[in-house]
Amino acid sequence: MSSGRGQLILIEGLDRTGKSTQASILLDKFSKSKLLKFPDRSTKIGSIINEYLTNKSFTLPDQSAHLLFSANRWELNNEIIDLLNDGYFIVLDRYIYSGIAYSLAKFEYAKLNKEGNITSTVDKQIGDVNWLIGPDVGLPKPDLTLFLTIDLQELANRKGWGDERYELQEFQTIVKKSFLSIFELQKDDDTIEIVDVNNKDIPEVTELIWNLITKKGIHQ
Ligand code: DGP
Ligand code: NA
Ligand code: NA
Numbered sequence: 657m658s659s660g661r662g663q664l665i666l667i668e669g670l671d672r673t674g675k676s677t678q679a680s681i682l683l684d685k686f687s688k689s690k691l692l693k694f695p696d697r698s699t700k701i702g703s704i705i706n707e708y709l710t711n712k713s714f715t716l717p718d719q720s721a722h723l724l725f726s727a728n729r730w731e732l733n734n735e736i737i738d739l740l741n742d743g744y745f746i747v748l749d750r751y752i753y754s755g756i757a758y759s760l761a762k763f764e765y766a767k768l769n770k771e772g773n774i775t776s777t778v779d780k781q782i783g784d785v786n787w788l789i790g791p792d793v794g795l796p797k798p799d800l801t802l803f804l805t806i807d808l809q810e811l812a813n814r815k816g817w818g819d820e821r822y823e824l825q826e827f828q829t830i831v832k833k834s835f836l837s838i839f840e841l842q843k844d845d846d847t848i849e850i851v852d853v854n855n856k857d858i859p860e861v862t863e864l865i866w867n868l869i870t871k872k873g874i875h876q
Pocket of ligand 2: 671818823860
């Protein structure tokens with residue numbers, strides 16, 4: 657028996673904002689639910705991404721890295737469509753906005769640090785939001801996107817960073833600006849909600865998220 661189309665909920669945010677914790681809490685509230693985390697390091701393209709994130713001597717042009725993260729999302733496209741058709745409540749832990757925000761942040765970071773020749777025609781693509789969005793166009797659009805945001809000072813107080821690529825305070829500052837500028841461009845899109853997690857514990861954030869989900873009429 658068909659249960660109708662499922663729902664696609666996206667949780668976005670900086671590293672260490674509690675995305676994964678909230679995603680798993682949310683999953684338990686629905687009987688037919690599935691978590692998909694991006695990057696999905698278990699696929700063929702995901703294994704290259706994992707190598708890129710964990711091994712800093714493995715270099716790739718920024719454009720190539722950008723396209724790989726997008727290609728990784730496309731690897732799961734059919735699965736997402738099938739699950740939605742089967743009535744699943746899907747929670748995505750990161751998706752297309754991370755794709756844009758992290759690449760855009762590399763461009764801004766390089767500009768700030770005057771690294772390389774970022775004004776060359778070779779590298780300016782990662783500073784161009786239209787170029788960055790291109791490869792993700794056509795992926796399923798989330799019914800609701802929750803962007804978990806936090807003051808960088810509070811983020812700095814949280815447990816230590818790992819040592820993957822991107823896990824640097826200075827870089828995260830720029831990633832936050834990138835996310836906020838992307839969501840500013842989308843401010844008329846009422847499927848996007850900014851969730852301020854400052855000074856909030858896990859149950860308080862869960863309650864905020866749950867209120868937004870019920871306000872949107874999302875249920876199973
Ligand atoms: P996570 O497994 O959520 O900690 O993600 C690993 C790192 O990769 C994290 O620093 C965020 C970054 N990331 C996630 N998605 C993308 C993406 O689409 N593009 C880029 N450039 N980075 C991403
Ligand atoms: Na991380
Ligand atoms: Na994370």
